[in-house]
Amino acid sequence: MTPSPTPHREDALNATKLRVAERRQSLMVLALTLPAIIAVCLVIVIPVGWLFSLSFLDSNGDLSLVNYEKMIAYKSYLRVFKTTFNVSFLTTFLCIVIGYPLAYFLSQIPRKYVGLFMLTVLLPFWTSLLVRTYAWLVMLQRNGLINNFAIDLGIWDAPVKLAHNLNGTLIGMVHIMLPFLVLPLYAAMRRIDRHALQAAANLGATPVQAFWQIFVPLSLPGVVAGSLIVFVLCLGFYVTPAVLGGGKVILVSMQITAILEDQFNWGAASALGVVLLVSTFAVLLLASRFLKLDSVMFGRR
Amino acid sequence: MTSDTSASLSISVTELTKTYGKVFALNRVSIDVKAGEFLTLLGPSGSGKTTLLMAIAGFNRPDSGRICFGDDDVTVLPPHKRGVGMVFQNYALFPHMSVFENVAFPLKLRKIPADEKRQRVTEALQTVQLSDFAERGIDQLSGGQRQRVALARAFVFGPKILLMDEPLSALDKKLREEMQIELKQLHRQLGVTTVYVTHDQREALTMSDRIAIIDHGELAQIGTPREIYNAPANHFVASFIGESSFFPLTKNKSGTLHYAGVSVGKVPNRATHENWTLVIRPERLSLRAPKTSKNTDKIYFSGKITELVYQGETAIVMMVMEDGHNLTARMNTRAGNDVDSLRVGQNLLVGIDKQDVIIIPGEAS
Numbered sequence: 001m002t003p004s005p006t007p008h009r010e011d012a013l014n015a016t017k018l019r020v021a022e023r024r025q026s027l028m029v030l031a032l033t034l035p036a037i038i039a040v041c042l043v044i045v046i047p048v049g050w051l052f053s054l055s056f057l058d059s060n061g062d063l064s065l066v067n068y069e070k071m072i073a074y075k076s077y078l079r080v081f082k083t084t085f086n087v088s089f090l091t092t093f094l095c096i097v098i099g100y101p102l103a104y105f106l107s108q109i110p111r112k113y114v115g116l117f118m119l120t121v122l123l124p125f126w127t128s129l130l131v132r133t134y135a136w137l138v139m140l141q142r143n144g145l146i147n148n149f150a151i152d153l154g155i156w157d158a159p160v161k162l163a164h165n166l167n168g169t170l171i172g173m174v175h176i177m178l179p180f181l182v183l184p185l186y187a188a189m190r191r192i193d194r195h196a197l198q199a200a201a202n203l204g205a206t207p208v209q210a211f212w213q214i215f216v217p218l219s220l221p222g223v224v225a226g227s228l229i230v231f232v233l234c235l236g237f238y239v240t241p242a243v244l245g246g247g248k249v250i251l252v253s254m255q256i257t258a259i260l261e262d263q264f265n266w267g268a269a270s271a272l273g274v275v276l277l278v279s280t281f282a283v284l285l286l287a288s289r290f291l292k293l294d295s296v297m298f299g300r301r
Numbered sequence: 302m303t304s305d306t307s308a309s310l311s312i313s314v315t316e317l318t319k320t321y322g323k324v325f326a327l328n329r330v331s332i333d334v335k336a337g338e339f340l341t342l343l344g345p346s347g348s349g350k351t352t353l354l355m356a357i358a359g360f361n362r363p364d365s366g367r368i369c370f371g372d373d374d375v376t377v378l379p380p381h382k383r384g385v386g387m388v389f390q391n392y393a394l395f396p397h398m399s400v401f402e403n404v405a406f407p408l409k410l411r412k413i414p415a416d417e418k419r420q421r422v423t424e425a426l427q428t429v430q431l432s433d434f435a436e437r438g439i440d441q442l443s444g445g446q447r448q449r450v451a452l453a454r455a456f457v458f459g460p461k462i463l464l465m466d467e468p469l470s471a472l473d474k475k476l477r478e479e480m481q482i483e484l485k486q487l488h489r490q491l492g493v494t495t496v497y498v499t500h501d502q503r504e505a506l507t508m509s510d511r512i513a514i515i516d517h518g519e520l521a522q523i524g525t526p527r528e529i530y531n532a533p534a535n536h537f538v539a540s541f542i543g544e545s546s547f548f549p550l551t552k553n554k555s556g557t558l559h560y561a562g563v564s565v566g567k568v569p570n571r572a573t574h575e576n577w578t579l580v581i582r583p584e585r586l587s588l589r590a591p592k593t594s595k596n597t598d599k600i601y602f603s604g605k606i607t608e609l610v611y612q613g614e615t616a617i618v619m620m621v622m623e624d625g626h627n628l629t630a631r632m633n634t635r636a637g638n639d640v641d642s643l644r645v646g647q648n649l650l651v652g653i654d655k656q657d658v659i660i661i662p663g664e665a666s
Contacts, residue, residue, distance in 0.1 A: 198389070201359075202360075203410060205410055207381075214395055218395075
């Protein structure tokens, strides 16, 4: 039993001096964070606020909801959003399917070799997005590397349509998004206690049982973290789907460009941007409902 | 595995060798652990004691040698088929499972029916006094509670061998001492053969039926705590277990060993060593009251006090002898010993019974 503290007295020894020192210290901390706060306001709060306000103006500059009404009225908008979510979901799923074994491999080899293999993941990451996308176009087109190669080997007879459709879009997007999944997943897998797997074996688990019952559940936070990053990035992706989709796969970002280029309608484009932003937040909110995002994103326990 | 239905199995390790590069982690180590025995592997860090435990558990593959459980050779058997329970140093609990699920894990793997599983987990949690914690998450437990969960998980499936790798090293001193007694009682209750690794000599003395001291990958000595403490085989064991002062002995032609002209004993039969060392345990020394005469059954040391350390129940008196050797004495602080009156710089005469002295081969270093 600890005695309850005696009520604080204003005239206690040095009370005033200590309180002033405390306040001065908090002011100092605030002063130090001020540049960051100003920077955030300038590059995030003001542009997004401006975008937000634009979306509520019609072509004459009057306050109206016409931009949002149009989005509900025209089915094409709904289709674009549907496509965007479908493509993002498929990309994320394929990234997990390809990235999980890769991250597992990286997490199991000795640390000194990780750098070498990580390079193969990161090298494309450091190359220009546009260059990589056009490289895929060269490889995937009708008379491209892959089609020619496959026909020469007799894998298929006639050229398969790999670019300018959903196939091309997914191949390109998965390739570009893969590092965003592999890196957090690898980090999560490295954090898994090696002894937990030894303990599982000791308690009678075969390597397969230990993998599915211990390793996979413990790596899930990494899967969630990586998937969210990939999914959110996909929602606003432009270059790769625009080039490899060949106009067949229209995502929200492409729709925004189209509206700006064809109609120069800032209000409608802003409204699309706002809806995309809101739906991104909705995804994150939904994910946080079901998963402990705190521990996933910020490493809290 | 064997169909033996008794609670425990013996372990027989024969000439086990494991090298890492050119370093011997284990060098032809042979140890027999009797069924139901509590054996401690004691040694400094890097001595190879954990390597030996991991080899018994099946987590590392020795270069040569044999490991048997009872009559079964398990040398090449993978860990999940060995059926031994193990408590890891960092507990290695499964953080995504509750306490109950952790303890139930080995039973689930063995496809034990739900009713029996629930009953056995409940019993195991009762044994480690965690009945009220079954539904807790691992991150809601204190270090001592995690320790108990790890323990319950290791014995719930009825292994005939239990291995523990420094299980108490992460706990604070008071809790550690409580757990030592609890583990000892649990061992008696379960009757399971236990191999326990520690670098803490007091822990080893407290808990073990026998202690195996490992040094540089080799077995230095194996014996009961009393044997190890009262008759250390060499300098390493004498200095690693308990505190000791060392003095070089001179040997005369008849094989009697002397220190400062006083005969302290004879060279043991069959021993061929040239050099011998006298080992003095500090608590076996006593102060001689100035007025009493010298006792012929005792050996006396005279020196100057260099340091006094008060430690509550005992006080340490450090002295330097006239010939320059250091001697440490540990005195009970009861009033009769009058240790409070001692002063640094004062000359002091301390004595030890001849039957309390230890003689080991080799030079004093």
